[in-house]
Amino acid sequence: MLVLGIESSCDETAAAVVRDGREVLSSAIHTQIALHAPHGGVVPEIASRSHIEKIPSVLRKALDDAKVSFSDIDAVAATYGPGLASSLLVGFSAAKGIAAAIDKPLIAINHVEAHIYSAFLSQSAPPITEALPLLSLVVSGGHSAIVRTGADRVPHILGQTLDDAAGEAFDKASKMLGLGYPGGPAIQKAADAAANHGKGISFPKGRISGDNPSLGSLTADFCFSFSGLKTSLRNYIQKHPVESEADRDEIAAAYQDAIVNALADRCALALSRGRYAGFSAGGGVSLNSALRARLAEVAAKAHVPLFLPEPRFCGDNAAMIAALAGSGIGIQPPESWALDASPNLTF
Numbered sequence: 310m311l312v313l314g315i316e317s318s319c320d321e322t323a324a325a326v327v328r329d330g331r332e333v334l335s336s337a338i339h340t341q342i343a344l345h346a347p348h349g350g351v352v353p354e355i356a357s358r359s360h361i362e363k364i365p366s367v368l369r370k371a372l373d374d375a376k377v378s379f380s381d382i383d384a385v386a387a388t389y390g391p392g393l394a395s396s397l398l399v400g401f402s403a404a405k406g407i408a409a410a411i412d413k414p415l416i417a418i419n420h421v422e423a424h425i426y427s428a429f430l431s432q433s434a435p436p437i438t439e440a441l442p443l444l445s446l447v448v449s450g451g452h453s454a455i456v457r458t459g460a461d462r463v464p465h466i467l468g469q470t471l472d473d474a475a476g477e478a479f480d481k482a483s484k485m486l487g488l489g490y491p492g493g494p495a496i497q498k499a500a501d502a503a504a505n506h507g508k509g510i511s512f513p514k515g516r517i518s519g520d521n522p523s524l525g526s527l528t529a530d531f532c533f534s535f536s537g538l539k540t541s542l543r544n545y546i547q548k549h550p551v552e553s554e555a556d557r558d559e560i561a562a563a564y565q566d567a568i569v570n571a572l573a574d575r576c577a578l579a580l581s582r583g584r585y586a587g588f589s590a591g592g593g594v595s596l597n598s599a600l601r602a603r604l605a606e607v608a609a610k611a612h613v614p615l616f617l618p619e620p621r622f623c624g625d626n627a628a629m630i631a632a633l634a635g636s637g638i639g640i641q642p643p644e645s646w647a648l649d650a651s652p653n654l655t656f
């Protein structure tokens with residue numbers, strides 16, 4: 310089964326062709342980073358206008374790279390949420406139009422569920438069904454969640470951020486430190502250059518009390534809060550002005566450590582409280598090398614195999630969309646033709 314996938318939930322316009330949920334024949338991505346960088350973050354209207362402009366050429370490239378044409382495609386899959394409403398509408402509408410024109414099924418995909426699946430796109434990874442029950446950490450600019458996928462093959466959120474996402478925490482800190490957008494890679498680079506690894510600077514762990522009203526049915530121990538971390542960085546910089554690149558690098562290292570430890574500690578706890586056959590990560594922040602190293606330690610200690618996506622499948626891409634659609638696992642998508650974009654979609 311050959312699936313054409315389309316992704317446009319935030320600031321990447323992407324299309325991909327994937328065979329049978331595993332074999333990536335092409336993965337074309339146009340990133341809008343250069344358009345949003347001067348604003349220090351994603352501007353929704355700029356994003357949707359750029360999606361409209363770029364989606365035809367990205368689709369063309371995905372088909373050409375895969376050496377197929379529209380008539381070879383068996384189904385069209387697209388992200389319908391969560392994400393920016395005006396961005397989602399572009400990709401999802403394009404998918405509806407294409408599926409109608411070639412008279413093939415339309416498969417609506419949950420973006421967060423696709424990030425979970427992204428670790429199983431590598432030829433070296435086993436099929437996801439062999440890693441169930443699976444614990445996944447999904448960390449990007451818009452989401453931070455710990456998810457359990459059990460034998461029923463349906464994801465359940467165990468914990469998530471109650472305020473900022475991990476990527477947002479990187480992006481906001483980077484702005485404060487004058488390191489630019491996107492913040493994750495910039496903070497990582499500064500942290501790597503820190504001679505003292507941020508020792509002597511400490512930021513709060515962001516623990517959440519069990520009576521926090523935002524928790525709902527979630528367990529406090531598996532949830533995150535990053536807005537306090539951002540405030541403590543602002544306070545730290547006010548008290549200890551950044552006077553050199555070396556100062557800045559040390560702060561970046563301590564800040565990165567705080568995020569990485571918050572994420573890894575929650576995962577370690579979740580692994581210790583359940584039975585798991587696999588542990589995975591996904592989303593743009595899963596590119597972070599300090600996080601990847603810490604997750605490897607956590608997995609080794611818990612004796613659970615770790616599956617990390619290839620770098621090209623960490624950030625937003627359409628291969629994970631087409632692959633999940635073709636895998637036959639996961640949430641049974643609702644009847645797609647009548648669906649609207651769903652910015653706050655959850656599961």
Ligand code: KG4
Binds near residue numbers: 448480494
């Ligand atoms: O998954 P993604 O491309 O888009 C969303 O769905 O949000 O993630 C983008 C986020 C940004 O916040 C960016 O700063 C972060 O991923 N990111 C990183 C790294 N590379 C990208 N965060 C930490 N370390 C990195 N190396």
Ligand code: ZN
Binds near residue numbers: 420424592593624
């Ligand atoms: Zn994403």
